[in-house]
Amino acid sequence: MKPYNKNLKQASHDLRNNMTDAEKLLWSRLRNKQILGLQFYRQKPILNYIVDFYCPAANLVIECDGSQHFTQEGLEADRIRDEALAQLGLKVLRFDNGQVMGRIDDVVEEVYQCCLDRLADESP
Structure with a gap:
């Protein structure tokens, strides 16, 4: 469980x-667990x-950055x-809003690959 500020x-x-x-x-x-069956949360306090999106199983944070x-x-x-998030073992992926709006498939593929890598690193 990551530190939570109520x-x-x-x-x-x-x-x-x-x-x-x-x-x-x-x-x-x-x-709805569309990426590798992983649960993501949105607007999660840590x-x-x-953070915009958080996947505890992959220790992954995703940020959509505006101007x-x-x-x-x-x-x-x-x-x-x-x-600070890296100190908790979290990887942060950042995408600017233009990337998300214009190349969503590329963004999702990068998230998918990062999740695969993170899960592989944690397996015995």
């Missing part, structure tokens, strides 16, 4: 109800962050966040 519960609920178009599209391809992530401040905040 104070983020309402914020994560609000984010689930107000997903971006890119998040909605990606969620349509992750939900530490003091809310605010590509400012100097956004890039630095993401670097710090990714480091």
Whole structure:
């Protein structure tokens, strides 16, 4: 079980109800165990962050990044966040909204391959 900040519960609920178009599209391809039968969660609190998508079996976080992530401040905040999540053994995959909206099949294939790799690394 990853560290959970219960104070983020309402914020994560609000984010689930107000997903971006890119998040909605990606969620349509992750939900219902469509990738290797793996369960994904959306807008999941971990530490003091809310990650866009989380797969506990593969220790994988997926982020859909809008333009605010590509400012100097956004890039630095993401670097710090990714480091903190990596300390928990989580791999973070980042896709910008344009990738998700324009090349969803490529994005899903990358997620699929990453899950395969992560599961293979954890098997005895």
